[in-house]
Amino acid sequence: MQDPIKHRLSQKKYRAANLEKCRERERLWRIRNRGNRGRYAFLVRRWKEQNHEYVLKYAREWRKKNQAERNSYLKKWRDRNHQKMLAHSAVERALVSGKLVKPKRCQSCGKKSPVDGHHADYAKRLEVRWLCRRCHNNIHHGGEKHERG
Ligand SMILES: [Zn+2]
Ligand SMILES: [Zn+2]
Numbered sequence: 001m002q003d004p005i006k007h008r009l010s011q012k013k014y015r016a017a018n019l020e021k022c023r024e025r026e027r028l029w030r031i032r033n034r035g036n037r038g039r040y041a042f043l044v045r046r047w048k049e050q051n052h053e054y055v056l057k058y059a060r061e062w063r064k065k066n067q068a069e070r071n072s073y074l075k076k077w078r079d080r081n082h083q084k085m086l087a088h089s090a091v092e093r094a095l096v097s098g099k100l101v102k103p104k105r106c107q108s109c110g111k112k113s114p115v116d117g118h119h120a121d122y123a124k125r126l127e128v129r130w131l132c133r134r135c136h137n138n139i140h141h142g143g144e145k146h147e148r149g
Contacts, residue, residue: 004044004048080122083122084122086122086125087119090125091125103130106132106135107130108135108139115130
């Protein structure tokens with residue numbers, strides 16, 4: 001039997017390129033192997049037992065690689081959230097001190113309505129646009145690349 005790990009990786013690539021064909025084939029395969037369920041799983045399990053070291057090494061490397069990716073993702077997320085928090089509290093303070101004044105109208109559509117501060121860039125903490133709920137939503141979902149908040 002061939003290496004099921006490599007097999008699965010190459011299968012994944014093939015499947016992504018031939019999705020429809022693969023789905024149909026898998027459907028047929030499932031029907032044909034209805035009484036034979038677990039046979040492949042059994043073969044894989046046995047192969048893994050026989051190649052214990054290899055499987056462990058692979059799992060270790062996979063974990064290491066994914067851990068690094070996960071950590072850098074978490075770090076980015078935390079940094080961004082930190083920036084966001086700082087920006088928001090700067091605005092709060094500026095509102096209290098009177099350095100910033102919250103307008104009664106949306107700065108995008110001009111409608112009289114409660115407004116929220118929108119940061120195009122959290123690094124520029126006091127650069128906010130005051131937007132109504134609707135315009136704020138539009139900015140975040142209208143394809144413009146803005147960070148939330
Ligand atoms: Zn508006
Ligand atoms: Zn916003």
